[in-house]
Amino acid sequence: MRQMTLRDIPDEIEIVAREEANRQGISLNKAFLALLRKSVHQSVPSVPVEDNTKRSSRFSRFSGVWSDAEVAEFNKVLLEQRTVDEESWQ
Numbered sequence: 150m151r152q153m154t155l156r157d158i159p160d161e162i163e164i165v166a167r168e169e170a171n172r173q174g175i176s177l178n179k180a181f182l183a184l185l186r187k188s189v190h191q192s193v194p195s196v197p198v199e200d201n202t203k204r205s206s207r208f209s210r211f212s213g214v215w216s217d218a219e220v221a222e223f224n225k226v227l228l229e230q231r232t233v234d235e236e237s238w239q
Contacts, residue, residue: 170180215223 166177166180166184169175169184170177173180173183175183
C-alpha cells in the first residue's frame with residue numbers, strides 16, 4: 150500500500166479526524182482512512198468500504214479458500230514436519 154503526506158490540512162478536518170480517532174480508540178491515521186473511505190463510499194456507491202477485520206478474504210477470489218478439512222490436513226502435515234527426530238540428530 151502506498152504512503153502519502155498531506156499538508157495544509159484545514160483545522161476543521163483535523164478536529165473531526167481527531168474526534169473520530171478518540172471516539173473509536175484508533176490512531177489518527179486509521180481515523181483519516183476511515184473518514185476518507187466513508188466519504189468516497191457516499192459519493193461513489195460502487196466503491197466498497199473495506200472491512201479490516203476480514204483482511205484475508207479480500208484476495209480469496211484470486212487464491213481460493215481452503216475448507217476446514219484442508220486447513221486441518223495442512224496443519225497436521227506442518228506439525229509432522231516440525232517434529233524433530235532425536236535419533237537423526239545424535
